[in-house]
Amino acid sequence: EFRRVLFRSQRTVIQQRILLAWLRDASALQPRACFALGVSMGGIISSVLAAVEPNLEGTAICLAGADLPSIVMDSEETRVARWRDWRLNEDGIGKTSLLQELQATLLSDPGRLGPFVDTQSVLLVHATMDEVIRRPHQDLLWESLGRPRRLLFPLGHTTAALAIDPILDAAASFFREREPVAPSVAAGP
Numbered sequence: 001e002f003r004r005v006l007f008r009s010q011r012t013v014i015q016q017r018i019l020l021a022w023l024r025d026a027s028a029l030q031p032r033a034c035f036a037l038g039v040s041m042g043g044i045i046s047s048v049l050a051a052v053e054p055n056l057e058g059t060a061i062c063l064a065g066a067d068l069p070s071i072v073m074d075s076e077e078t079r080v081a082r083w084r085d086w087r088l089n090e091d092g093i094g095k096t097s098l099l100q101e102l103q104a105t106l107l108s109d110p111g112r113l114g115p116f117v118d119t120q121s122v123l124l125v126h127a128t129m130d131e132v133i134r135r136p137h138q139d140l141l142w143e144s145l146g147r148p149r150r151l152l153f154p155l156g157h158t159t160a161a162l163a164i165d166p167i168l169d170a171a172a173s174f175f176r177e178r179e180p181v182a183p184s185v186a187a188g189p
Helices: 001-023 042-054 068-074 080-090 097-107 110-116 135-144 159-178
Strands: 036-041 058-062 122-127 149-153
Touching: 001 042, 036 042, 036 159, 042 058, 042 110, 058 159, 068 080, 068 097, 080 097, 110 135, 122 135, 122 159, 149 159
Parallel strands: 036 058, 058 122, 122 149
Antiparallel strands: none
């Protein structure tokens, strides 16, 4: 069931925070910086993680948006549409009732949490012809995050994979900009 996938995202955020805490505490690892990168549902999760994890140096959020209830109601993504149609047809629930139910249950919306994220620590990547996360939802997320740096690709949700190399290069460059400078070793006599 699609809604179960959305609720699992809360557990995923908690697991990511546990991993980040372990990385920072592991004596052998202790990274100088921690970053998050998420695509699609992972982008939504990364948006939430950025809001609740104050020690991330940067987050790249790809193909994500805000107002999850409306995304569910107008998405053409197969799994989402199948679940929505099942609820409408098999359960006999109306569109307004389904939207209200989603609004009451999907409280970890990136749009609500955007104000808790440092705008300078975010890189957004959106596809202008995205049929899953439509442009109004992309813009809502961008606005809620304080209009961070944003890359727009003239592709759809799945065809954005054609631009994976430039997307990953942009994210890596963004992360390098935000990585703390390594302490210099004092020169000996």
